[in-house]
Amino acid sequence: MERTLISELGAHVDKKVLVQGWVDVRRDQGKMIFFDFRDRSGKVQGVVLPKSEAIESAKEVRNEFVVSVEATVNKRPEKNIKADVQNGDIELEIHVITVLSRAEVPFELEAEINLDTYLDHQPYTLRSEKARNIFKTQSTIIEAFREALREEDFIEFQAPALVGGDAEGGAAAFKVDYYYDQKAYLATSPQLYKQIMVVVFERVFSTPKVFRGEKHATTRHLSEYSSMDFEMGFIKDHTDVMAVLERAMRKIVEKTGLEVALPERIPVLTLREAQAALGVSTDEPDLEPEHERALCEWALKEHKSDFVFVTHYPMSKRPFYTYEDENNLGYSKSFDLLFRGLEISTGGQRIHNLESLIERAKAKGLDPEKFKFYLEAFKVGMPPHGGSATGLERLTARLLNIANVKEATLFPRDLNRIDTLLSE
């Protein structure tokens, strides 16, 4: 017999079906044994009647066993219908239960556990409804991001993870033993590659893993995370980039179906305006985490928006390729996107003139000889361009109001954690 998914059982009333899945709950009532079964499509209740041939195996079975069940789909009597439950109007009358896999669980799935225990037992704890919801949402987010970009003529590319040369420019990079005595590094961002790709396709996106060896142990840092990156040519300035990012966010909110305060236009403030609105010093080059939270509260109150753009960070705080605002010297055509208290995206316009770029690199103490490959893109005709990067796990966490980004990360790696898995 072919397997019937639990979500499709309603179309099989009075018929025999084969259901395969997990025992979600087993309730032994002596003469009769009740089950809730679970598969990827949902849940259904089943019963083993006293005279059923399945009664012996039903006694052996425990929660989380993997089973194959032959049963008849019965309509429940009117008075027993549970209108608010999936399959609340039907019940399986079980004829045969075959155990496909036994199970022994470390603790009850709904038990209160701390984050470390949760993470240590992810092959089990990821099975909870909450965890499944997080990672289904994450799957939807990344797909919605790609869809939004494809709709605007962006082409996907596979950014490299291994890079030669040392990453002296910014975030700490992990070092890799490459062949023989060579050293390589793990990419901290696909930034330079996506700029190169602008000269090829004008508009590109990539969703690579990136790696940060920073020694932070916080609720928002990860050693490895998924970056949703895009880069586009022929922009007038950073606001063209912000418009694409805003449309991508709109698509993500729409596809996840979650409640988000997202007005017609996301409010935009310069860093100095933001600091003034918060009544904090307008000398600081960046927002502290508590300022980011306060600014988001302000945006929600004043603009009914969970998102807020902050633009014009000082040049000194931004990477060498950042474009300076000619009307506001010392400040860059850059932005961060904050969402529910956290920076989730960063971006801006980039320098496209080769000489200016080399000059800025040198001013930051970088040796242009070390990135000749990148500079070639600027020699062969680079249009004005800019782009943005959004952290998938941070966005997932804030969309679902999860305090620690590690809970929105599959198998998170950080200062204190990397699971030990033989890899083959």
Add this chain to the structure above:
Amino acid sequence: MERTLISELGAHVDKKVLVQGWVDVRRDQGKMIFFDFRDRSGKVQGVVLPKSEAIESAKEVRNEFVVSVEATVNKRPEKNIKADVQNGDIELEIHVITVLSRAEVPFELEAEINLDTYLDHQPYTLRSEKARNIFKTQSTIIEAFREALREEDFIEFQAPALVGGDAEGGAAAFKVDYYYDQKAYLATSPQLYKQIMVVVFERVFSTPKVFRGEKHATTRHLSEYSSMDFEMGFIKDHTDVMAVLERAMRKIVEKTGLEVALPERIPVLTLREAQAALGVSTDEPDLEPEHERALCEWALKEHKSDFVFVTHYPMSKRPFYTYEDENNLGYSKSFDLLFRGLEISTGGQRIHNLESLIERAKAKGLDPEKFKFYLEAFKVGMPPHGGSATGLERLTARLLNIANVKEATLFPRDLNRIDTLLSE
């Protein structure tokens, strides 16, 4: 004025437009200067007439300069229409040319160059029509793969690249300097993680970068490549996995629009049948590259198929988690998918019973203590399952009949090559 894409110019006849892009070709005919411009949407011809104000700047401009052009779209006279060329019925009468970026190219784009020169100058050479076609196709392939899987209820997950513990099981893994004195490794496959995810979602896919430190310098090996992976629960055997992979390949062929010999069903042979068909020794545990090529020629001739499945490799040649065929002891429920002479996918059913798995691991000299995290998935109720992995770059290369997989890889890394890029 808003930019008009070159592909949309036909709708603007007799109107003024702003075109932005690259100078594809410039032809100075003395009094008049002709241009072909190029943007992401296509090409168009333009002319600077002798009395145009643009004549001075037109003299400065060279091939590959990035320009912004104000022009009028003129219909060509009937006799000058080039029916087989994009925009062959229109011409731009140029009023203003503004240079956005100058360009100096290392050699002509269509020059005959060897692969090393091609790779050394990718920021330039990727711009050729051939290269752009390769990576547009690659973008289509990975999206078609995801779409095929999503249509069958598979959920995407982000497989980790950094793994703890040593990868003694199979392919050589690159070692990473993790925090302090800790060592980590780069994942050689998402295999164990996708199996873990089966107990969460039943059906999952992932398209991660994977890393192989093998010391091969061939036309088909890369140190870093994109793996299109899926894994599914509740299978009867490996043929369920092959059916999903076959449907994904059909979708990829359809979406790329390329000519591929793909019959109703891809032919399937056991390894021993394949060896017999080729008239080679049926004692060998695997096919040599030249046998893979010969088998594909056979499949094309006998079954009009560019694809052929080979199943039942000896257990000794497969990883510890491989499922043995109870009716064919010593042989596994595994498969490779060959396409136009090259192995592009591998897969099979996996062991789902905890005790059998531990026994097999020990028999292969592996220490189960080192992958307790993985084994927990088998303790908490693992269904019968299997999956497959396909190399994106290999598939791209064979689809486009490119001899060397490096040409179908953006920024390929191998034994002799890793570009030196400062990464920020």
